[in-house]
Amino acid sequence: MTTQEPPIHNSTDQILDDEHLDLLMKLTGQINSNVDLDDMLLDIIKAVKLIMQSEASSLMLYDEDTDKLILSIPTGPATDEITGKHIPKDEGVGGWVFMNEEPAIVNDVDKDPRFGGDIEPDLFTTKNILCVPLLNHKKEIIGIIQALNKKGGQNFTADEIPMFQALANQAAIAIENARLHEQQKQKMLLEQKLDLARSIQSGFIPEEAPAISGYQIAGITQPATYVGGDYYDFISTNGDTSCTFALGDVTGKGVPASLLMASSRAVLRTQVENNHSLTKNTRICKSIPVQRYPH
Structure with missing residues (x-):
């Protein structure tokens, strides 16, 4: 018993x-x-x-x-x-x-x-x-x-x-x-990484607008968090005799949106600077999940 x-x-x-x-x-x-x-x-x-x-x-x-x-x-x-x-x-x-x-x-x-x-x-x-x-x-x-x-x-x-x-x-x-x-340490480490990411992403934004006769051009973007998916760019072509304007907005915000923004920027610049057609834009379209397009 x-x-x-x-x-x-x-x-x-x-x-x-x-x-x-x-x-x-x-x-x-x-x-x-x-x-x-x-x-x-x-x-x-x-x-x-x-x-x-x-x-x-x-x-x-x-x-x-x-x-x-x-x-x-x-x-x-x-x-x-x-x-x-x-x-x-x-x-x-x-x-x-x-x-x-x-x-x-x-x-x-x-x-x-x-x-x-x-x-x-x-x-x-x-x-x-x-x-x-x-x-x-x-x-x-x-x-x-x-x-x-x-x-x-x-x-x-x-x-x-x-x-x-x-x-x-x-x-x-x-x-x-x-x-x-430990939570505080991990938070500080994350903030340091996000600060670095913000610094890197800010380098993607043009430092100055192109000078085009008869036009005043300006651009600004401010992410809701440390980094974001908003994007604009001025891409000079044909020996700086012409300029392509790019404007984009990835659905969502934060790190995922910023990574997609950086990838899209790299593909777009490669296309434009090598005088490739953007009519179909297949490289960018195929690499971006459908749910990432704004509705």
Whole structure:
């Protein structure tokens, strides 16, 4: 007959002794000093093994796209084999903790129906588990973290939960901060690329209009975003004795439109400068998707 240990309601407000507090502060300081997410996750699970005196540890982060938990950089002999595995968010002890947002202690996995078995049983055998939720500063759950197999064949106890949960809470906040840092870094990188694209595209626009007797000629284009698909050009031919005017508008805006604009400009200039007929304009027409023509 299988038994399930009762839910554990615990609070990090419980008093921790000075030795544990010093260790907790040291470990959280180390975790928060790292803004690279992968390195931070490794620091976190190493800290779990140290603070919980366990043989292994693992951390699962919730992925909204798949609606599953992703096993991120576990420690132990099966690390390479199970890293990155997708696990249903409501399965296993970790799934139970995630769904209930409560810690769980399982000191005999064979007698607890929540335990679904080891991912790689030939490499690692789980005997007992202490699992806590990862809660960010808004108290929203973003994953779970667990210590596996207490060293010395001992059991995990409820007295260890406040220390573990305090570490998990700090880890969750650090993970959120690292994600924000990565998003900001990617945003800055994208802006740099778009600035370069805008600089390149601006070079396609004529610097000055041709001087034609009896006419005043001017042109300007201003993309709605960094780059766009609006296009005009003055193409001199026959030794500058004549000039072809080009005006175009690609459906849409942004990078896709700007790439199509640049391609069209290159083809058009080649045609005109080599005195090829533009009557059928087949090269441009064939290279442009129908949906890119303005309606």
